[in-house]
Amino acid sequence: MTGISIADFALKMNQIIPEIMKGFAHRQNNEVYKGKITLPQLLILELLSRQGASKMTDLAKYMKVSTAASTGIVQRLVMLGYVQREYDSSDRRIVKIKLNTKGTELLKKINQQRTQSVIKIFGQISENDRGEYLRILMQVKDILDKEETKL
Numbered sequence: 001m002t003g004i005s006i007a008d009f010a011l012k013m014n015q016i017i018p019e020i021m022k023g024f025a026h027r028q029n030n031e032v033y034k035g036k037i038t039l040p041q042l043l044i045l046e047l048l049s050r051q052g053a054s055k056m057t058d059l060a061k062y063m064k065v066s067t068a069a070s071t072g073i074v075q076r077l078v079m080l081g082y083v084q085r086e087y088d089s090s091d092r093r094i095v096k097i098k099l100n101t102k103g104t105e106l107l108k109k110i111n112q113q114r115t116q117s118v119i120k121i122f123g124q125i126s127e128n129d130r131g132e133y134l135r136i137l138m139q140v141k142d143i144l145d146k147e148e149t150k151l
Helices: 006-026 039-051 056-063 067-080 101-122 127-150
Strands: 083-087 095-099
Touching: 006 101, 039 056, 039 067, 039 083, 039 095, 039 101, 056 067, 056 095, 067 083, 095 101
Parallel strands: none
Antiparallel strands: 083 095
């Protein structure tokens, strides 16, 4: 598909991305795809896994939502048993949110299922095409990261 205008490209992307997401979702069997946790909750869990215990203000900043909104997201994760609040021993006003064992296990399960889906689907695509696809995705990620820093 060469020589496509940006408008036609956008139209095609708007049509195909939801179908791809649905296709991958149907291959998953975990709390995200069962509707037990939301995408924002998953993003918080993944951030906590990467960065460790974090203050609510840092989670809100990462999600680009108010502290009240992030508190609501985290409260549901606490109630589901995936994270816990940790109080600073020197200043009880400082509360950090920490991924616990149940949350770590959930992320491990989700990542294993994602990996298996990618292997099953992309195993049917040539190594060169996979490399090109990954190169383009990394380029898109870099553009998004640059725009993020401007906000």
